[in-house]
Amino acid sequence: MLHVDAVTCIKQERCLFEDLSFTLKSGEIMQLEGPNGAGKTSLLRILAGFAEPMQGQVKFNQQCIGRNYDEYAENVLFIGHKTGVNTALNALENCQFWLNTHGLESGLDLYEVLADLGLVGLEDVPVRQLSAGQQRRVALARLWLNRAPLWLLDEPFTAVDKKGVQLLQQRFAEHLASGGAILLTSHQDLTTHFDKLIKLQLEYRI
Numbered sequence: 001m002l003h004v005d006a007v008t009c010i011k012q013e014r015c016l017f018e019d020l021s022f023t024l025k026s027g028e029i030m031q032l033e034g035p036n037g038a039g040k041t042s043l044l045r046i047l048a049g050f051a052e053p054m055q056g057q058v059k060f061n062q063q064c065i066g067r068n069y070d071e072y073a074e075n076v077l078f079i080g081h082k083t084g085v086n087t088a089l090n091a092l093e094n095c096q097f098w099l100n101t102h103g104l105e106s107g108l109d110l111y112e113v114l115a116d117l118g119l120v121g122l123e124d125v126p127v128r129q130l131s132a133g134q135q136r137r138v139a140l141a142r143l144w145l146n147r148a149p150l151w152l153l154d155e156p157f158t159a160v161d162k163k164g165v166q167l168l169q170q171r172f173a174e175h176l177a178s179g180g181a182i183l184l185t186s187h188q189d190l191t192t193h194f195d196k197l198i199k200l201q202l203e204y205r206i
């Protein structure tokens, strides 16, 4: 699904990674590990097409992602540190917005999705009035609303409690079983066993 070919990234005259190559196939989950500043977010942003690598290529289904970016964007779900949630809107309105912008009629009961995420009774509260973990849960509702096969998730468990982490990993398993692929950064180990878990370590280079 995703093919990273000899990618190099330099920021502020520091080489974060050089000649990095790997493949992520359907059904596989990759955890990017490494110390703060190693370049995990920088790599995810390159894979999402938000930043250009200094050298190398990123291919999705054999095609360079820049070649038909709009098509690629439909196939990838990126959830970064900035969650993309409109905090002036409530959880339900955010979900409706995501469904509308992706042109999806999911047929899902949004109240049910938000209930699964532990947001019962909070659907109508502006997101800015929710706790950090609850705001993160609203952002992660996109994992239930999106049909993109490739998920790029930057620290998805930040501020999420243990039960929430379990729920997310359950969702990951469903996504992988239906042919999706996931690349995530996380400073904590996954607690669910995934048969096809690949770990990629980025070192802090000086």
Ligand SMILES: Nc1ncnc2c1ncn2[C@@H]1O[C@H](COP(=O)(O)OP(=O)(O)OP(=O)(O)O)[C@@H](O)[C@H]1O
Binding pocket: 011, 012, 016, 034, 035, 036, 037, 038, 039, 040, 041, 042, 043
């Ligand atoms: N917007 C930016 N402008 C310039 N340099 C940046 C920018 N963002 C990050 N960097 C540089 O790139 C390096 C790698 O940052 P990055 O966010 O990719 O690391 P990370 O491995 O995701 O770290 P963390 O674990 O803290 O999230 C940083 O040390 C910083 O010097």
